[in-house]
Amino acid sequence: MLRRWRRARRGSSHRVAYSRWDGTQTGFDFSTSDLFAQMNDDLLYHGDVNAALRRLLQQGFEVDGQQVQGLREMMEELRRRRQERLEQHDLGGVYDDIAQELRDVVDMERDALDDLAASAAESGDERRAAITTETVDQRRFQLDMLPPDLAGQIKDLENYQFTSSEAQQRFDDLVEQLRQQLMQNYVNQMTDGMNNLSPEDLARAKDMMAELNSLLEKRQTADEQLSPDIDDPAERNRMLDERLQSDFDSFMERFGDFFPENPRTLSELLEVMARRMAAMSAMMASMTPEQRAQLQGLAEQLLQDMDLRWQVDQLSQNLQAMFPDAGWDRSYDFSGADPLDFASAAQMMQELGDLDQLDNLLRSANNPGALAEVDIDRARELLGDEAAQSLEQMADLAKLLEEAGLIENREGRLELTPRAIRRIGQNALSDLFKKLQQDRVGQHTMEMFGGGHEREYHTKPYEFGDPFNLDIERTIRNAIQRTGGGTPVELSSEDFEVERTENIVRSSTVLMLDLSLSMPMRDNFLPAKKVAMALHSLISSQYPRDFLGIVGFSEVAREVKPEQLPEVSWDFVYGTNMQHGFMLARQMLARHSGTKQIIMVTDGEPTAHVDEDGRPFFSYPPARATVEKTLEQVMRATREGIRINTFMLDATSYLTNFIEQISKMNGGRAFFTTPETLGDYVLVDFVEHKRKLLGSRRH
Template identity: 30%
Template structure:
C-alpha cells in the first residue's frame, strides 16, 4: 500500500511574518521587573498588553466580551413560540378562507366551525399557543393548506426538540418521512441503553462500536469513545437547560405543554427526558443551573438558541483562558479552534503568536526558575536588558564618546592588538604567530638560515589603563517610589553595571542602596527590589560602605556617584542602631559630612545627582558638593542614566565633564545651609 500525503490548511498565520520579537518583550519585562513585578507577572503583563505590532490578551478578551454582549442584546428566546403563532395564524386564516368559499356547506356547520376557530385562536381573544394546538387537534380541517400548516407545528416542535440535543437535526429532518422519524426514535432508545450501561459501570466499548456503526451518521463529529460522545452531548444538553432556565415561567409552561405534540408522538419526549437524566448524572460538572437575560429583537428557536448558549459558554471559557488568572495558567491553555470560531481566524493567529512568544521567552534562556519555583531573570536576560539601556544612554549622550584609555606602549597593561619588533629590555610577551611568519618569509630567500633569528621576534604591545573603584549610591527611600523615580533609578544602575562589566572590566563597581539603612546589593537584587516604604535616607551608612569599598582597592581611582531626592534623615549610631529624625537633625548631617570628607581624603571624585526641585535639597546638595570639590547634576528622570554614565566616563578620563543636565557646585556653604536648623556639628 502506497503512502498517501495528506494536506490541510496552514494554521500558522502569515508564513512570511517575522519571528516573535523577544527584544521588545524583554525590554518591557525588564521595565516591569524593575518597577517591582515578579518576572512571571511581568511576562504575563506583556502578553496581556501585547507589543507594538502584536495584539495582546487584553485586546482578545475585549473582543470576546463584545461578542458576548452582542449575542445577548440581539436575541430573545421567543423564536419557537413566535413561529408556532405564525403557523397558527396562517392555518386559521386559510381555513376561514376555505369556509367562506365553500358554497355547499351548511350555514349551521359553517357557523359551528367558525365558533371553534374563534374559541381556539382569534384576533379578539388569543389563548396560549399550546391550548390552541391542543383544541385544534380534533378539528376537521376543510382547507388542505390549513391542515398542512397545522401539521407543520408538530413537525417543527419535534425538529426543534431534537435540534436542542443534536445540532443540525432541525434542517436534517425537514420534510422527514415516518421512516426517518422511526430511525430517530430507534437511535434515542439505543443511545439511552448505551448511557444506562455506562452509568452502571459496565464495559461499553463493544456496545459503543455497534451504536456508531448503526447510528454514526447522526454524529458528524465522530466521537472516538463513550466519553467523547458524553462530552459533546452533555455540553449541548446543558446549554439547552440554561436556555430553559433563562425563559419566563410562561414560556416554559407553553413549551412543556406543546412538547407532547412533537411529531404527534409522546414517546419522543420520554426518550429525551431519559437522555437528559442520563447526561446530568454522568456529567454533573456541567453548568446545568445557569441563565442569561436576553431582550433583543431577533427570536431564537430552541435549536438555534441552544447553539447561542453554547457560544456563550465557549466565550466564557475563552474569557477565563485569556484572563490567565488561575493557578498554573499557560498560553497553551488557549483553545485556538474555539477562538477562531468565535472571533475569526486572525484572532487565532494573534493568540498563536502570543503562545510562541511565551514559549520562546521560557526557552530562550531569559527566564529561569529559582529554588522556590519562581521565575527570575537570567544573567543573559540582565545583559540583554542592560545593553538595551546602554543603547538608550548612548543616544541621549548624543554621540559623546567615553574613551578613557591612556595609550602607552609599556610594561604592564592590557594587550592592544598591535605588535612591534623586540628591543632590548622589552618584557612584553612574544607574538608567536608573527615571529614564526617572519622566520618563514626570511627563509624563503635563505633556505639554509636559522628557523628564527632575533630580528624575527615581535612582541605584543600593551597599553596601560587606569582603574576605577566606583561606588554608585542610590536612594531607596519611600519618596523615590512615591514620586516615580524608582524605575529610572534601577535603569541607571543596570546601565552603569552593564557598561563596566562589558567594556571596563578592570573597574570595581559596588551598588549601594540606602533608605532607612544602607546595603550593598548585587544588580539582580537591586533590579528586583520592591518599593521601600520605610522612612529614612541614611546617606551616612551608604558613605561608610562606599569608603570601605574604596579602601579595598587602594590602587584604583575612587569614583563616588550619589543619586538622591532627599536630605539625610537617618544615621548609624556607634552601637549599630539606626537613628531617624525629620526634619534632618544636625547630628545626622554631621555624620554624613564626616564620611563625605573621608571619601575626599581617599581621592574620590564625587558627583551628586539631585532629583526633584526642592530648594532646601538643592542648597544642601550644592553645599556638600562644594565642600568636596564635587559636581551637582540635576537631570530630568529620562536623562538620569545618561547623566550618571556620562559622569562616570568623564571621571575616568580624569576630568569633571561627561554628563548633561543642569549642574553647578556653587551655593552657600554647609554652615549657611544649617541656618535656622540648629548649630552645625563639625
C-alpha cells in the same frame, strides 16, 4: 474547556499536516531580543518575569513591525460582538413563528368552512345545507375556543377534525417539525446530519441517552477507584479515558452519527454534550416567563415519553456536576427586533456561549501557556484572522524566551536567567545611550602612551625609564637604515625601538540607590534602577577589571548583588539613610584597589541614621544628629580617597544645600537632573571619569 469542545466539534475533517521546512511556509519567527526589550522597563520596575509577561499579554506588543493584539483589546472586541447580537435579535421569534403558523392553519381551516357552507347553500338541498351549517358552526366554535397558549392550541387541534385536507397536512407537518426541533434542542441533537428525526431516530436517541448515562456511572466508579494522590484533573481524565476507551469505542460505533464533532475520548464526548445542554439551558433562562412557559408547555405536549425525559434530566444533572463552569445559569438580555426561530436561537446560544467561554479564558490567562487552551480556528471565526494570529504568537512567548536562554521554569514559576539579567542591563544601556554618539560610549581613548602591562602592538623609540620590551625587527631595521647595510649589524641605543604598552587603570565604584518610598511616588524609581542595570552592563562588558558594587538605602542600607537587581524594589518604609549607605559603600570599596568613587542617586535629604546600638533612627524634618553622622561618613570617605558624585532628582532647596556641602567637603560633583536625563548624566560622567583616569596614567 473551549479548546477541547471545539477540537471535538471539528472532527477529522480538520486535521493538521506537518512537512519538512522548505522555506515557503509562513511562520511566527520574530526576534526574542525585540520582545525582551519591550519587557525591559517592566522587568526593571518589578523584577518579576511572570508579571511582565502578564502585562505584555494584556497590552500586546510590536515586533519586527508586526503588531500583536493584546488580550484587553480582544476582550473588548468580544464584548462588542456579544452586545451587537443582543441588540439585534429577539428570542420572541422562537414561539412567535409557531403562533403565526398555527394562526395560518386556523385561517386556512376557517376559509375551508366558509367555502363548505357557501357550497351547501348554493346546492338547493335544504337538508344537506342544514347539516353542513350545524357542522360548520360546531367547528367554528371549536376554533373560537382554542386556548391562548401554544401547547393548548396544538392539543385541541390534534383532536380537531379538519375540513381542509391542506390545513390538516400543514398542521401535521408543523407538529412533526416542532417535535423534531424540540427533540433536537431538548436532547441537544443539534447536528447538520440529523435535521429530520424519524420515529426510529427518536427511539435511538433515547437508547443513546440511556447508554451515555450508563457510561457516566462506569466513569464515576472508575474515578472512585483511582488513587486520591492523583490530584491533577487532566491526568485523572486521561487515565479514566484509557480505562473506558473500549466502552467509548463501542458507544461511538452505534451512535457516532449523533456526533459530527467526532470526539475521540469519553471526556471530549461529555464536554460536547455539556456544551449543548448548557446552551439550551441558557436559551430557556434568556426568555421571558411567558416565552419559557410556552416552550415548556410544548415540550410536555409533544415529548410525552417520560423515560426519555428522565434520561435527559439524569444526563443534565450528571454533566452539571462534572462541568459546573459550563455556563448552566447564564442568561442573555436580548433587546433587538429581529426575531429568531427555534434553530437560529439554538445556534445563537452556542455562539454566545463560545464568546463567553473565550472571554473567560482570556480573562483568566495569567501566562502564555494558558493560551494553548484556546482553539485557534474557533477564535478566528469569532474574532478574525489578526486576533487568531496574535493568540498563536502569544501562546509561544514563554517557550521562545526559554529557548533563547532568557527564562527558566523553576517549580512552576518562571525565573530570569543570568543571560537575561545581562540582557536587561544591555537594553537599559542601549536605551540610555540612544541619544548619544556611539563613538563616545565605552571606549578607552588614549591621548598619551607609555609603559604598562598590556601590549598595544605599536612601537616607540626607547626612552630612559621605559620597560625594555625590545622590538627586534624594528630595532634591526633602524640600524640597517642608519648604517646602510652590511654584516654584522651594529646596534646603537638610538636604534632601540620598544613595544608600546597600555597602563591598566582599575576603577572601583559603588552605586548608592535610593529605595525610599518617595522614589516611586515621584516616578523616580524606574530611571534610577535603569541606571544601575546599565552601569553593571557597561562595566562588565567594557571594563571587566573594574568593580561595581550596589547599595540600596531607605530606613537602613543593604548590599545588592548584580544578579538581584531585576527583583529589587522600593521599601515600604520611611527614611533616607545616607549615613548607613556611605558606611557600607566604604566597607565595600576598602576591599578593592584602584581609584574609588561613590555615585549616589537620590531624591530626598537624609532623614535616618543608624545609632551606636545599630538601631535605625528616623526623623522628618531631618534631625541634627542624622545630618552630623552623615557628614561624618563623608569625611571618612574623603580621607580614604573616595570621590562622591551625587545625582539629585526633584531636589528641594534643603537637599540642594546639603549636597553642595557634601561636594565641598569631598571634592566630588553634584548634578541636578531629572528622571528623563538621569541615565545620560550618570553614564557619560562614568565614562569621562574613566578616560581622565586613563589619561592621567599615560606618559
